[in-house]
Amino acid sequence: QKEVEQNSGPLSVPEGAIASLNCTYSDRGSQSFFWYRQYSGKSPELIMFIYSNGDKEDGRFTAQLNKASQYVSLLIRDSQPSDSATYLCAVNPGSGNTPLVFGKGTRLSVIA
C-alpha cells in the first residue's frame, strides 16, 4: 500500500515567520512530487511541483526533496494570514498514467 504521511496540524505560525510543512512517502520509486493548497470549501490548487533532489523556489515558496530519506517539504517564507489553508502533499509513485497518492493534508494557521 503506497502511503503519503503528513502531520494533520494545525500548524500555527505568526505572520512574517517561516512555515515548514513536511511529508513522507513510502514508495522509494516515486518520481514526482506536488504541493496543493486548499482553502476551506474550495478545491485543491497546485502551487509547487518538484522532480529532482534539492530545492526549488517560486516566490515565497520553496519545495525541498530528499529521495534518500523519502521526504518532501514546503517552506513558506514571510507567512501571511492569506496562507492559512490546508496543504496537501501528493506523490506520483510511478510514471505516466499512475494516479497520484495524496496525504490527508496539514492545516496551517498564520496568526496576524
Add this chain to the structure above:
Amino acid sequence: DVKVTQSSRYLVKRTGEKVFLECVQDMDHENMFWYRQDPGLGLRLIYFSYDVKMKEKGDIPEGYSVSREKKERFSLILESASTNQTSMYLCASRLRKGSNEQYFGPGTRLTVT
C-alpha cells in the same frame, strides 16, 4: 490558462435518484480523475480514465460508474444515490507525459436527502 469545469457547484438529490456529475477540461489532457473528499478521510479516488473510452476503478468505486466518450469530458454517475454519498466531488485532469501536473475543477457539493 488551465481550465477544468464541473457542471454544478451545489446539488441536492433524493435517495434513489440517478445523478450525473459532468467534468470538462480544455487542456487536451489524456488522464482524468474523479475523487470525493470527506472531513478526516482526505481525497479518495473513485474512478480514473487514461484516455477516451478507457476507465479504471480507483479505491472506492462501489455505487459509481463513469463515462468518457470524448477526450475533454468525464462523467461520474451515481446509479442510485444514497445518503452516504453526500460529499464534495472533485474532478481533475492531467497530461500523461511531460510535467504530469494535475489540475482540479472547482468541485461539486452533493447532498443526498
